[in-house]
Amino acid sequence: MKEIIYTITLLISMCVTLSANEAKMFKVLCNEGHELACSDLGHMYETGKEVKKNYVKAIKLYDKACNGVGDGYYPNCSYLGVM
Numbered sequence: 001m002k003e004i005i006y007t008i009t010l011l012i013s014m015c016v017t018l019s020a021n022e023a024k025m026f027k028v029l030c031n032e033g034h035e036l037a038c039s040d041l042g043h044m045y046e047t048g049k050e051v052k053k054n055y056v057k058a059i060k061l062y063d064k065a066c067n068g069v070g071d072g073y074y075p076n077c078s079y080l081g082v083m
Contacts (some may be wrong), residue, residue: 023051038065039079046083047071059083 016083020074023044029037042061 030064033068035065035068038062038068042079046079055083 026037026041030041038061042058044051046058066077066080
């Protein structure tokens with residue numbers, strides 16, 4: 001069920017502007033081990049979209065996305081390398 005909710009959330013986020021509520025949802029999903037959610041939240045902090053720009057948080061989230069084992073989505077490591 002969580003995977004379905006996560007997939008729907010990602011599809012919605014591709015269609016609309018990111019919001020503070022999505023940041024909260026990404027934080028919950030990231031804490032549950034979804035690397036893509038960590039990466040998306042890191043991008044929000046890196047760019048300052050709907051959250052206060054914070055490079056330290058962005059790096060920590062990209063690192064968590066890169067080193068996690070939940071989704072197995074390892075292209076997240078490239079975002080960490082860019083930072």
